[in-house]
Amino acid sequence: MRFEISKVLDAIEGRVCTDPSLARAVLDLAEVIRYQNLDGGRPANLLRLGMVIDALARDLEEDSVPVYAIVHRALLSDADLTSNERMVVRRWADDGLVEVLDNPGDRMLEVADLLGLPVLSRARFDGLRGRFPWVVEQPGRVLAPVPGAGGPVFIGHVGGGNVPIAGTRSATGAKLLARQWRCPEPGCALFGGGGGGGAFADLAAVERAPAGQPPPALRGGVPTCPRHGARLGDAGPRPRTEVLAVRVGGLIRRRFVLTEGQSVLVGRAPEQQGGIVLGQWLNDEARRWISRGHVRFELRVGEVIVTDVSTNGSGIRPSGSMAEPDRIPLKPQQSRVLSANDMVELYPGVQIGRADELPTGAPFTPTSVMAEAPTMAMRLPRP
Numbered sequence: 039m040r041f042e043i044s045k046v047l048d049a050i051e052g053r054v055c056t057d058p059s060l061a062r063a064v065l066d067l068a069e070v071i072r073y074q075n076l077d078g079g080r081p082a083n084l085l086r087l088g089m090v091i092d093a094l095a096r097d098l099e100e101d102s103v104p105v106y107a108i109v110h111r112a113l114l115s116d117a118d119l120t121s122n123e124r125m126v127v128r129r130w131a132d133d134g135l136v137e138v139l140d141n142p143g144d145r146m147l148e149v150a151d152l153l154g155l156p157v158l159s160r161a162r163f164d165g166l167r168g169r170f171p172w173v174v175e176q177p178g179r180v181l182a183p184v185p186g187a188g189g190p191v192f193i194g195h196v197g198g199g200n201v202p203i204a205g206t207r208s209a210t211g212a213k214l215l216a217r218q219w220r221c222p223e224p225g226c227a228l229f230g231g232g233g234g235g236g237a238f239a240d241l242a243a244v245e246r247a248p249a250g251q252p253p254p255a256l257r258g259g260v261p262t263c264p265r266h267g268a269r270l271g272d273a274g275p276r277p278r279t280e281v282l283a284v285r286v287g288g289l290i291r292r293r294f295v296l297t298e299g300q301s302v303l304v305g306r307a308p309e310q311q312g313g314i315v316l317g318q319w320l321n322d323e324a325r326r327w328i329s330r331g332h333v334r335f336e337l338r339v340g341e342v343i344v345t346d347v348s349t350n351g352s353g354i355r356p357s358g359s360m361a362e363p364d365r366i367p368l369k370p371q372q373s374r375v376l377s378a379n380d381m382v383e384l385y386p387g388v389q390i391g392r393a394d395e396l397p398t399g400a401p402f403t404p405t406s407v408m409a410e411a412p413t414m415a416m417r418l419p420r421p
C-alpha cells in the first residue's frame with residue numbers, strides 16, 4: 039500500500055511546477071490538501087492535489103496539466119500529513135517545483151496576475167479585488183474546487199464561470215519574464231543556479247533552466263525573491279522560448295518548452311536527456327513506425343525548425359489541414375521552418391505543433407494522475 043501511494047505521489051510530482059510557460063493554474067497547496075469534503079477522509083491528504091489536478095485536466099481537455107502551487111512553510115512539518123507526504127513536499131520545495139513561503143499573503147493572486155493564470159481556491163479575495171480587478175471581472179479566473187459526482191468540479195463563486203480560463207500576462211509580468219533573476223541566498227531553489235526545475239520529474243534533476251524561472255515577487259516595485267525576501271539581481275535577458283504540444287488521437291498529451299539554443303528530440307523513446315517520450319501513448323503500429331528519436335526541434339531567432347531524424351520520415355500539415363493532398367512529406371534528414379499553424383505529423387494521429395494553435399479535446403478522458411491510487415484513497419462522497 040505504502041509503495042502504491044508513493045507511486046501516485048511520484049506521478050503528482052510530475053504535475054507541479056513553477057515554470058511560467060507550463061503551469062496552467064495557481065493554487066494554495068495547504069488549502070487543497072486540507073479540503074476534507076473532497077473525499078471525506080483524513081484532515082490533510084496530499085492525494086487531494088491529484089484529484090484537483092485531474093479535475094483541471096478534464097476541464098482543459100488535456101493530459102499532463104501542471105499546476106503552480108504556493109506552499110506555506112508550516113506545511114513542511116504538518117503533523118496531519120504522513121511522514122511520507124511531508125518528505126515528498128520537502129523534496130518539491132528543495133527542487134523548486136513549488137513555491138514555499140513564510141507568509142504567502144497575496145502571492146497566489148500576484149502569480150496569477152503576472153502569468154495570466156486562473157486561480158483554484160475557495161477564498162473570496164475580498165480585500166484584493168481593487169488591485170486585481172480580474173478576480174470579479176473575468177469569469178473563470180477564480181474557481182473553487184467542490185465535491186462532484188466523479189471527483190472535484192469547479193464553481194465560480196466570485197467572478198462566475200465554471201471552466202478555468204487563462205487571461206493574458208500583465209504588462210509587468212511580461213517585463214519581469216523578459217529577464218533572468220538571481221537570488222543572493224545560496225542554494226535558492228527558485229532563483230539560484232542549483233535548484234531543479236521543469237514540469238516533469240526527469241527534468242527535476244538538472245539545473246533549473248533560466249527560461250523556466252518563476253516570476254519574481256514585486257515589493258515596492260522591486261523584483262524580490264518571494265522565498266527569501268531578498269532583492270533579486272538582473273542576470274540578463276531570458277532566452278526566448280516557444281511552447282509546443284504533443285497531440286495523440288486528438289488529445290494534447292503534454293506540452294514542452296523549446297528554448298533558444300537547446301534542441302529537443304521527440305520520438306518513441308529518445309535517448310537524449312530532456313527528450314520527449316511518446317511511447318506510452320502509441321498503439322503497436324505507431325510504435326513500429328515511429329523511431330526512438332523521430333524529429334528534432336530547434337528555436338533559432340524565434341523560428342521553430344523541425345528536422346526529421348527518423349527511419350520512416352514525417353509529414354507537415356500546413357495550417358493544421360487534415361486534407362491528404364495538403365500534407366507535405368518531410369523525408370529523413372530534411373528540415374523545415376514551422377509556420378504559424380503548421381503541425382508535424384509523425385504518424386497518422388500523432389502530431390506536434392505550437393501549443394496555442396493546436397486544438398485539443400477528443401472523445402477521450404485525460405489519463406488520471408491518480409490512475410494508480412489504491413481504491414482506499416479514492417473514496418469519493420456519493421453525489
Ligand SMILES: [Zn+2]
Binds near residue numbers: 226228263265268
Ligand atoms: Zn531566494
